Amino acid sequence: MAEEFTKEIPRARRRPNCRPALYELLSLGERELRRAFLKANSRAVEGGTSLVAPDCPSPALYRLSRGWAIRTRFFPDGRRAILGVYVMGDIVGIEHALLDHSADEVVTACAATVQPIESNALSALMTRPATAVYLAWLLSEAQRRSDSIAAALSRLEARERIAMMLLDFQQRLRQRELIIPGSYNLPLTQQQIGDYLGLTVVHVNRMLRWFRSERIAYVDKHLVIIKDLERLKLLAAGTDRRAGDSPAAATKAPPASGAPLAELAAFTRHKPNRPK
Amino acid sequence: MAEEFTKEIPRARRRPNCRPALYELLSLGERELRRAFLKANSRAVEGGTSLVAPDCPSPALYRLSRGWAIRTRFFPDGRRAILGVYVMGDIVGIEHALLDHSADEVVTACAATVQPIESNALSALMTRPATAVYLAWLLSEAQRRSDSIAAALSRLEARERIAMMLLDFQQRLRQRELIIPGSYNLPLTQQQIGDYLGLTVVHVNRMLRWFRSERIAYVDKHLVIIKDLERLKLLAAGTDRRAGDSPAAATKAPPASGAPLAELAAFTRHKPNRPK
DNA sequence: CGATTCCTTGAAGGTTGTCAACGTTGGTGG
DNA sequence: CCACCAACGTTGACAACCTTCAAGGAATCG
Structure with a gap:
């Protein structure tokens, strides 16, 4: 599956929450950019290909028409963090549209096809x-x-982060309409998952086994099979830490949009900095 | 100190790494936006004022001409994360320039002055x-x-994150030229610092005491005094975990920009996904 | 089939969270 | 002026989560 991906997706219909006044302009911009990508000649590359290198002058903009890519940051002592994962259809290197060099490295995570727009054209x-x-x-x-x-990195624990990731990828792939519900291909190693979620390989492995033993999701050989979507969503949302133990659900979020307060003139004030 | 801040900073001179072809356009855009902010009437608000609320239709764009603000995200069970800290001179709500509502709440962390551009004008x-x-x-x-x-959240430990934060604020404030070297005012509670760095209040407190005992930095009563800038930088960079124990500095980052590889035609390939 | 990469598992220890209590500060009102 | 209150800071003991270290197994490739 997941063959060369050429047909144009009618992406315009889902542009949620966009300012109405900008809708026209955005659609035009999308068409302009798509045209530029069409003029670019596709290029098939293997996994592990470096698309953007740190300290590389004038990186290009890519459209990932097939495959996955990751953006990695290295620490001087060898630790590393994956700051972004790109799936087929994503655009890589947007952050360099204005900056002329990158702090991070972007590499393909598997065989992929990219459409580059080189620096000057960009x-x-x-x-x-x-x-x-x-x-x-x-x-x-x-x-x-x-x-x-x-x-998630800040406040969710390991299993919650993994749930969030599995769900996020599933939703993004489904947006691209290339997924059979509840199952997809995830070409990341456990080490890469760890770098993405701030965990060690060992612990990622243990958590994945936990997901399997709990019959929530199977992740094996780069194949994800979601068995219990509801449970996954609960975990990802951060509502499952001890099977919903908050007795009074005590003062959860802020007043929960009780009043649409922000009418520019109506600055609200809540004395305590934290709703406790 | 830190009085009303009105004089125009010649900010154009430091726009590092900007694509040359866009420099002119950017400067023009900066002037246009600044003019829009000047037309807006400043507004003094207390600490704890909500500038942007989640589910608020059409939030405005603000320039923080005095004071600090934080952007907070809440989890359903009460956990919370601070996703951004804004200092005087920063622009709040850029992410809503195109989206017409926010997922997060932005509140001032202390008495502040804001210049709003309301939704339509934006x-x-x-x-x-x-x-x-x-x-x-x-x-x-x-x-x-x-x-x-x-x-940092992904791969640095508590003391390193705190070092990074202290350094980051210091540099941002110095850019705005309103700081005497090595000391500044930090109007965040330890709880807020914890929410920002993914730690608990208790541990933030312990770490701050460690910074003091090591004579690296004093943080007390919202006043930061940096005593050992070098050490702080080492910590923040992630080069100090055990006093630099890597014996051979083994294969740290990628080949360290050995070759400027990315000439669009020169896709490089490195078999192992991780430099080990 | 060696070699490499990746996955898996166990044991031990460290960093951080949780719980609980007390001290400190600043504001409010009697 | 002092008592009170709420928010914030501080500290200790303990437990949990996660990492580190180590070693073996499975899969892939030339």
């Missing part, structure tokens, strides 16, 4: 208003993903 | 090419910060 594209806005939109999408991962 | 601004590009640039700056924090 600079030219950025001067087009619609493309610029569309790239800003892609950037804010990327930011949203980063935020979710940061929150 | 939508209009985004249709201006230069402003759009400038906002994209701000977004990629924010992404860089998020990446650093994510990497």
Whole structure:
């Protein structure tokens, strides 16, 4: 499965929460960028191919038309963190649309096909208003993903992070409409999963075995099979730490959007910094 | 100190690593946005004021001309993560320039002054090419910060994260030229620091006491005094876990930019996924 | 089939979280 | 002015989560 992926996806229909005033401009920008990618000649590469290197002058922008890629950051003592995982259809290197070099390395995680837009063409594209806005939109999408991962790294424990990851990939692949429900191919090693979620290989392995023994999800040989989607969602949301032990569900989030307060003039004030 | 902050900072001179072709456009966009902020009337608010609320329709864009703010995400069971800390001069809500609502809450961490651009004006601004590009640039700056924090949450231990945070704030404040070297005001509670770095209050407290006992930095009563900048930098970089114990400094990062490989045609391949 | 990479498992220890209590501070009101 | 209160800071004991260390098994490839 997962063959060369060429047909155009009508992606415009799902652009959730976009400011209405910008919708037209964004669609135009998307078309402009897509056209640029079509002009680029596809290139098949093996797994482990470096697309962006740190300290590389003027990296290009890529569209991953097939395969997976990861963005890695290295610490001087050898520790490493994977800051992003790209699936087929994603655009790699958006953060370099304005910066002319990267702090991280992007490599393909398996055999892949990329459509590159080289540096000069990219600079030219950025001067087009619609493309610029569309790239800003892609950037804010990327930011949203980063935020979710940061929150998970910050406050979720290992099994919750893994649940979140499995669910996230499943949803992203389903958006691209290339998934049979409840099962997909995950070409990451356990070491890479660990680097992505801030865990060691050993512990990732143990947690994956736990997921299997609990009959929540099977992850084996780069194949993910989700058995209990509900349980997975509970874990990923951070609602399952001790089978929902909060007796009074005590003062959970903020007043839970009780009042739509922020009418620019209506600054609200809540004395205690934390809802406790 | 830290009084109302009105004088224009010549910020253009430091725009590191920007694509040359976009420099002009960016400067223009910066001026346009600054003009928009000048037209907005400043507003002084207390600490704990909510600037952006989750599920709030059409949040505004703010410039924090004085004070600090934090962006918080809540988990259903009460855990919380601080996904961003804004200091005076920062722009809050960039991620909503294109999205019309937020997943997080932004509140001021102390008395502050904000200059709001309300939603409609913002939508209009985004249709201006230069402003759009400038906002994209701000977004990629924010992404860089998020990446650093994510990497730290993923792979650095508590004291290293705290070192990174103390250093980061110091550098950001110094960029704004409102700091006497080695000392600044940090209006966050230890709980908030914990939420930012993925730690508990208790452990933040222990680590701060460790920093003091090691004479690296004093953090007390919202005042930070850096005593040993070098040590702090070592810790923050992740080079100090056991006083530099790596005997052969074995295969640290990737080949360390040995070859500038990425000439678009020169895809490199390194078999092992990890340099070990 | 050696060699390499990846996966798996166990034991031991360290970093961090949890629980619980007390000290400190700043504001409020009698 | 002092008592009180709430939020914040501090400390200790203990437990849990996760890492480290170590070693063996499974799969892939030339």
